[in-house]
Amino acid sequence: MPRRIRTAVFNSELAVRLQAVSGPEPIAALNRVKERECGEPLVDIRKHCPGVCVSRKCLPYLRKTVAEKLSQAQEALPPGYKLHVTTALRTKEAQQALFDKYFAELTEKHPDWSYATRRRQTCRFFAPHDQPAPPGHCTGAAVDVHLLLPSGKKAELRKPLTGWKSARSLATGLSERAVRNREILFVAMLAAGFSNCAEEFWHFSYGDAGWAVRIGEPECVYGWVSLSQ
Template sequence: MVPVSEASEKIHIYPYYFLNGLPGAENECYLRKEVLEKLLEASQLLPEGISFVILDGWRSYETQRAIYDQTKRDLENEGFTGMELEQELYKYVATPTKDITNPSPHLSGGAVDLTIADQQGWLPMGSEFDEFHERSQLDWFEKKADLSSEETEFLNNRRVLKNVMLKVGFISNAEEWWHFEYATKAWAQKKGKQEYFKGILYQEIER
């Protein structure tokens, strides 16, 4: 894997889970080299003055477990139980695993969580990162009628992010506007490919 922070002036990092004190998280974002190359391609398609902000890339098992457990607690506090709880969890958080042959997307180094920004800051997307609500669905504002001017801004910002990422070969996540994958198991299934990235339990960093 490679660090993202110095890859391009059009790519910045905000290592969300490190900054929020989650176990196993680091003060950097890491991706597979091939994934970063695709991200660099996508950054060149962004409008003038717009850049990427990378929130998360490769994720350790410990960090994935912490996110999973916290999300489960949050959903339980909202009243979800039993099968309904499991279904809601599956929408938003992959089950933690150390099985490198069937990894969660972030454990493979092939998934990236990101948003876009201008010189004034992050552009509004209509929900926050890791806000597990139906309005975080990628096409939520596409399906709404009679959008307000603010909602139209959310829609356009999501379109910018989605369009540049899909154009260079990433796949999107219908439930999370911020999540994209390249050469993961889900990507291979969607693209009809046989090969995909296996998991990375421990970092091997290229400089």
């Protein structure tokens, strides 16, 4: 008989703090955010964020202020723990490819669905590239982060849930270990000034349209950006 995993609930004070900077971010709300692009440059987080681990497949660039906040979050972690960045900057072409690929998969799997339904379902998982508000990763303001233990191993953040069932930041039914590790991650990132996507516990941003919608700001300071700028 498999070992039964004990589940836990999140610290109530942290849950309230998280909910204050995390919430629904419908496309219409994102498009209403006024963009005041500040022109801040991108920096290489491999050099700018000592102590932070960066995935080999990651395009390792963020806006300078966002990178500084990532370093602050790293410093706020308990001794030995490290942030592991899996996605930082994403080009518009890469974003479009991800969106189009999933849309095509839905078209093949559900040929009876209308175009609107397929697009709506695709937008649940991939931010559209053809709206006024650019996807967070395409602004250099969003970062996907996980947690590494002092041993160097990946911290447990999902069990016993799997896939998208484990994606919500305050998902219920997580093991005690997963809740504890998520709290370590959330506390550090929130302390640095990031907001969190309620549907993706790993996704944080500062200064983009998503950040603005989550915290109730009418304006954002980062828009489309590319390495050639």
